[in-house]
Amino acid sequence: MRPAALLAACALAASTVLVAGCGSENAASGSRAASGSPTCASRPPTGDPADLKRDGVTILSQGCGPSPSAQTEFEVTNTETEPFTYTISFEVRNGSGEVTSNPHRTVASVAPGQTVRKTLELGEVPTAGARVRIGKVRAVPADEASEVSGKCPPSGMRITTDEGDAAMGLRAVGLHLANCGTGVVKINGYPRLQLLDERRRPLTGVRILDGTGAISTAGGPDAPPRPVTLRPGEAAYASLMWRNTTESGTPVNVPYVRVTPKPGSPTAIVTPELDLGTTGRLGVGPWTKDRVSRPATPDGYSGGRPSRTPGSTGE
Incomplete structure (x- = not known):
């Protein structure tokens, strides 16, 4: 300040x-x-x-x-x-x-x-x-809240989003998963998302796609999902990508997203404020290990933008 x-x-x-x-x-x-x-x-x-x-x-x-x-x-x-x-x-x-x-x-x-x-x-x-x-x-219900400054959730996984990027109608937001616990976290594939409206009710009419290539190929071809192992203090990210084009119909705005990082894990609700326009599509990239060095201690990861190196993989 x-x-x-x-x-x-x-x-x-x-x-x-x-x-x-x-x-x-x-x-x-x-x-x-x-x-x-x-x-x-x-x-x-x-x-x-x-x-x-x-x-x-x-x-x-x-x-x-x-x-x-x-x-x-x-x-x-x-x-x-x-x-x-x-x-x-x-x-x-x-x-x-x-x-x-x-x-x-x-x-x-x-x-x-x-x-x-x-x-x-x-x-x-x-x-x-x-x-x-x-x-x-x-x-957000307290048991699904996952804010950076709070205590580490019982799952040991903290889910947050960054401020994102926008250019010529193309939007991208990074979804971050940090291991803030004391054990090892293993993830693979794509995070599963449920889109919620202002009253946290499920939204329909939007296709959630595995991969972002159908939205834009500006970042190169979609990388295949690979297993990611996160030790305490390490983190991963997945990219959310969409276009906010508005044509016929009513634009869709998504203030809340419920995230399931891997099958069977507890959910977390984040607030990325997605302005999906009338396109009806949201691309989701696979979990990828964040190559930025983080303190290897519980609650050591403080969020922020991911390292978006094309072709980076997990362990």
């Missing part, structure tokens, strides 16, 4: 919450704090309810943290019947309404009926009138 800048004022906006400014003077009275530390009063949010409350997440107030850094306070309420893990994407906008950053926060294992209050540090905000709103909320 960049060094925090001194913010000039605390203000409110009609449509979104204004990030509180932190200066060397008290924001409410205009006087310097007795300790000489920057202070500013916590402000209640006002504005468009859709910007402040969405999918179980509510922005509560804003103020200054222990350092001169903007922050926002929010809470998450689980209305489901089982524990859920929530990932919230916020939008920080400057005085002109431009998005300047998209901080994320994951709140893990919120029990049914529980409300959890958290503070999100926003760091340096470019203007005193910056505004923060809820951008997107993704909620």
